[in-house]
Amino acid sequence: VGHTIESTVLALESIAATDNIAKNLGIEAGETIYYVKRIRYIDGKILCLEESYYRQSIVPYLxxxxxxxxxxxxxxxxxxxxxxxxxxxxxxxxxxxESARHLGLTEGDPGLTIETVFHLTNGRPFDYSVITYHYEHSQFVVQANGLYL
Structure with missing residues (x-):
């Protein structure tokens, strides 16, 4: 809260879903999807490299x-x-x-990559994202409910 988030778009295109992307989005391989690649900044510093894939049947226009x-x-x-x-x-x-170049870091530096499948409230997946974070400019909060595995 209170941070400025900005983006530099590296790619925005319609592509055919690969097997892995299709599996994550619950669609057939080859289906046309949106591909978005961007660098996200927090308060002027590189936060992450984001690659996202959106189902065009749910997100018809970007x-x-x-x-x-x-x-x-x-x-x-x-x-x-x-x-x-x-x-x-x-x-x-x-x-x-490649990730290091986009993040302004050195190949082999540590990185946290989070693969996320976002769903609508009806359970349909609409976005599969692979986000790699800059280790010096990111922090995370995880809330737990008291149950441990």
Whole structure:
């Protein structure tokens, strides 16, 4: 809260879903989806590299102006979508050369990558995102309900 979030769009295009993307979005491989690649900034510092894939049957239109801002705000206000929950898979590892270049870091630096599948309140997945965070500019809060595995 109270932070300035900005984006630089690196790619916005319609592509055919690969097997992995299709599996995560609950669609057939080859179906046309939106691909968005952008660098997100927090208070002027690089926060993360984001690659997102949106089901066009649910998100029928995206343009550069929309993806430079908050995509979810657009989905909720303009498209009246009810965003429900997400499944997150976290991986810690060393940055690839490409990720490091976009994050302004060095290949092999530590990185936290979170793969997330976002669902509408009716359970339909609409967004599969792979986000790699800059280890010096990010922090996370995880709330728990007291149940432990």
């Amino acid at each position: 343009n550069r102006e929309i993806v430079e801002q908050s995509i979810f705000e657009y989905l909720e206000t303009a498209l009246q979508l009810n965003i429900g929950f997400s499944d997150m898979y976290m991986h810690v590892g060393k940055l690839s050369a």
